[in-house]
Amino acid sequence: MALQQIVEQVVTGLGYDLVEIERSAGGLLRITIDLPWVAPATDAPAPLLDQFVTVEDCEKVTRQLQFALEVDGAEYKRLEVSSPGIDRPLRHEQDFVRFEGSVIDITLKAPMGAAAAGQVSANRKKFRGTLERAESGGWQIVWRDEPAVKPGQKVSKKRVPAPLQALGFTLDELRDARLAPIVDFKGRAGKAGQGAA
Structure with a gap:
């Protein structure tokens, strides 16, 4: 099975969205996950708090991915699972x-x-x-x-x-x-x- 399929299957199976897979020099395999998003109903109230991926979420996905990648024989030296951060990529x-x-x-x-x-x-x-x-x-x-506008600079109202x-x-x-x-x-x-x- 291809790396993309393995990772996507594990991540979605655990209830997360796969945002990005990146291979870097030195054998680093970086996986970015996010919480699934469902479009709010038009009559539903807006959510009060945003939900974010936690360290525990990343740890859970890392454990499952290590097992799945080992079984499949995928080559990597280091696995990093993280949230998308404040500069989240928009792909779909x-x-x-x-x-x-x-x-x-x-x-x-x-x-x-x-x-x-x-x-x-x-x-x-x-x-x-x-x-x-x-x-x-x-x-x-x-x-x-x-x-x-530079900090402290006054901007004319006109x-x-x-x-x-x-x-x-x-x-x-x-x-x-x-x-x-x-x-x-x-x-x-x-x-x-x-x-x-």
Whole structure:
């Protein structure tokens, strides 16, 4: 059985989602797992607390994977099982549905080219913005190209904000998509209803 199949079978069998399998130099086999996500019903209240993968979850998956990989004779020197972290990769349509409304980073396979209208460089491939459902049914990322405000710098209330820009895309056009690693030290207030990261 192929490594992908073995790992996926063990991880899903234990009730987790397989996010990523990565082989690194030195025989490291890195497995990233997450808790399964079910789209909330439209009339259901938003969950109050996010649920996250714990150390115990990673330990349970590691024990089962070590056994399954040994039985199959898979070659690796070190196994690492972890949660996806704050820069979780988005790979499947369900990931985009789950994190709709979140700030994400995307990298396109090819530059936008001549289709880029307005203030965006035609050679640009990387974007950070809010993930939204496009009117066409696909996905779009919405952002403002404003210069970053330095800590302590005062911003005039009369300053006109940069215009909103949007870029529609399909999953086939993406090289990489991840949640933007934004750390908020003010707590989780106001984030109820967003999926776990």
